[in-house]
Amino acid sequence: MEQTDTLICITCPMGCALAVTHEGQTVVRVTGNHCNRGPRYAQAELTDPRRMVATTVKVRGGSKPLLPVYTAAPFPKGRIFELLDALRRLEVDAPVRADQVILANALGSGIDVLASRDMA
Amino acid sequence: MKQNYDVVVIGSGPGGLAAAIAAKRAGAHDVLIVERDVEPGGILQQCIHNGFGVEALKQDLTGPGYAQRFINEARALDVDVLLDSMVLDVTPQRRVTACGKQAGLVELDARAIVLSMGCRERTRAQIRIPGARPAGVYTAGTAQRWVNVEGYMPGRRFVILGSGDIGMIMARRLTFEGAQVERVLEIMPFLTGLNRNYVQCLLDFNIPLQLSHTVKRVLGNKRVEAVEAVQVDERWQPIPGTEEIIPCDTLLLSVGLIPENELSRQMGVRLDPVTGGPYVDEGFQTSAPGVFAAGNVVHVYDLVDWVTEAGLIAGRSAAEFALGKTGTQPAQRTCVTKAGENVRYVVPHRVDAEALTRGPVKLQMRVLRPMEEPVWVEARAGDDLIARHAERYARPGEMLSLDLPQKAYDTVRRAEILTVNVVRRKS
Secondary structure (H helix, E strand, O other), rough: OOEEEEEOOOOOOOOOOOEEEEOOEEEEEEEEEOOHHHHHHHHHHOOEEEEEEEEEEEEEEEOOOEEEEEOOOEEEHHHHHHHHHHHHHHHHEEEOOOOOOOOOHHHHHHOOEEEEEEOO | OOOOOEEEEEEOOOOHHHHHHHHOOOOOOOOEEEOOOOOOOOHHHHHEEEEOOOOOOOEEEEEEHHHHHHHHHHHHOOOOOOOOOOEEEEOOOOOOHEEEEEEEEEEEEEEEEEEEEOOOEOOHHHOOOOEEOOOOOOOOOOOHHHHHHHHOOOOEEEEEOOOOHHHHHHHHHHOOOOOOEEEEEEEOOOOOHHHHHHHHHHHHHHOEEEEEEEEEEEEOOOOEEEEEEEEEOOOOOOOOOOOOEEEOEEEEEEEOOEEEHHHHHHHOEEEOOOOOOOOOOOOOEEOOOOOEHHHHHHOOOHHHHHHHHHHHHHHHHHHHHHHHHHHOOOOOOOOEEEEEEOEEEEEOEEHHHHHHOOOEEEEEEEOOEEOOOOOEEEEEOOEEEEEEEEEEEEEEOEEEEEEEEEHHHHHHHOOOEEEEEEEEEOO
């Protein structure tokens, strides 16, 4: 049965309000989008919602106690807290270079977690 | 470090880094950034979330990642950086006094200066929240610094006042670190941050947002024990009977930013009471010759991308002034910009028509009232329409811009006042 839900697209700062008509996980129609990323976002939200994740990990011998890190690609939303737990257990050694892999293939997702910055 | 510089930049956030880079690229030989922190990057270093650079760089970067690009570029261009040093004074003769643990007391002379001190957060004192004065009331940015850089959690159970982006982003961040965020309260009847942050910071984690609500008082003696929230009417007056006690140990404030202009004020730079920043021309020169301003110190931007863009312009202008390519006095024949219909302010405050011989001049403005309908953003000299462009809507939280095209040269040269309006567009 067709059903229409409102989603706010988070792809860019505009934040279009999408009216998404779908049958189960299949998108039938999207309105309210101002570009073609809207329908793509709507489909992904229904089947496999993902988010960029940014947090910190402990760093030994660094100029700061924490190193900011981020996922190289949007990460499955339902497993974010599992990922955060894994990163909380991690400790890396300085120096670190920006975009250095901190956790490869996080939780088997195929997504790496990278350093956001250099840290001496 | 030298005694004399072509350009001295105060602050190494995105505005300052861009200004230093642009000054070097424009031919300034000796460029110095003075930074009070022990490392460059400014507030970007604590903004560990992504979303930076999407507009200008077409890349989605974290705050530290965005800063890193510009730090690397400044380094490659041999920009000098004096860290851990606080600028205490700048004179109209462009002498800079700074002091710090490493460098001691430093006096420098600059041919041109770029002010890029950024902005500060509004505090409890500025919004006058009644009640006790226990520990546990902090600004959202202070908490962000503790959590993301220093490694401290300021509490376990939070209420956040203000639905600006920093407040919402901190709600998610604290949730990631195991805290409970009980509520986000917003005095306005609408969200003041971006919709996307409402989705990915609040909705995703079931953090309740209450619009038209504020904190009536803070409870607790040594430490915050609860806040009393209340619904407000359209004049922000509390509605009796809607009070609710929310137990918590920390109240974070995300209630607005103010350009940081203590140094500017001290040296006599004229400030716009509406923006809180200096009056500037199209090259971001202030009322003091050879003193430029870049980024949030001028007016508070929504996106770092536009801070970088402003810094690039200010830095280039500063280099040209330092190298004697522009007059040592601000141009005489300038045209003043004026906030017209549904416009709160316009930056720059004055435009020299000669600038149009080099390229278009960008005006930036904010509206007073939201218009959820198609609008024209237009600039007029008297009745003459000089430029306009269409927007789908206009909201106070989202800065608008309008390019004055080069072909407007003759009109702008003759005009004394350019009025900017945001008006309904019949589609």
